[in-house]
Amino acid sequence: MVDDLTRALMDDLRSVYGGRSWILAWDVLAASTPFVNQLLGMGATRVFARAGSEGTGPTPNVPSFLLGVGGVSVMEAIRAAEAAMANLPDAAQTAVEAFDPQRTAHVLRPMFGALDFVAGRPVFGSPGGDFVGRACAFWDAPAPLQLCSRSPRRACFRAPTRSCT
Numbered sequence: 001m002v003d004d005l006t007r008a009l010m011d012d013l014r015s016v017y018g019g020r021s022w023i024l025a026w027d028v029l030a031a032s033t034p035f036v037n038q039l040l041g042m043g044a045t046r047v048f049a050r051a052g053s054e055g056t057g058p059t060p061n062v063p064s065f066l067l068g069v070g071g072v073s074v075m076e077a078i079r080a081a082e083a084a085m086a087n088l089p090d091a092a093q094t095a096v097e098a099f100d101p102q103r104t105a106h107v108l109r110p111m112f113g114a115l116d117f118v119a120g121r122p123v124f125g126s127p128g129g130d131f132v133g134r135a136c137a138f139w140d141a142p143a144p145l146q147l148c149s150r151s152p153r154r155a156c157f158r159a160p161t162r163s164c165t
Contacts, residue, residue, distance in 0.1 A: 019045025052081030
């Protein structure tokens with residue numbers, strides 16, 4: 001039964017992610033590697049990875065572009081990557097246009113990505129709102145977070161209210 005359920009789930013995922021071009025807009029390129037591999041394994045036609053910084057570990061073997069931003073802390077790096085994704089440098093936009101001249105690719109972001117569009121392309125499953133603020137609460141929270149939504153497309157977390165620097 002588990003094998004049947006797993007097969008059915010994978011078929012559903014392939015129907016969503018397969019046969020399409022994807023742009024991964026991550027804060028760290030190395031962190032996108034497993035996602036690139038999963039997308040290709042589910043039948044994605046092409047994948048482009050764009051990131052704020054390279055990070056450590058293996059990087060994906062797909063066309064990519066580094067924005068060259070980072071930070072001293074995790075939250076500074078996330079905010080820098082978010083800002084860069086919102087206002088792409090010309091070279092980054094040109095790289096995306098070369099990869100996807102018909103503008104049919106969808107964008108995938110990490111769970112804390114708050115943008116609905118990157119490089120003029122829709123972000124698939126965008127959580128909307130201040131997800132960076134919720135990520136901030138995650139990294140700095142002194143207590144466990146509580147899931148406040150059961151929808152995988154609109155997940156959010158409750159955390160103690162406090163400012164995050």
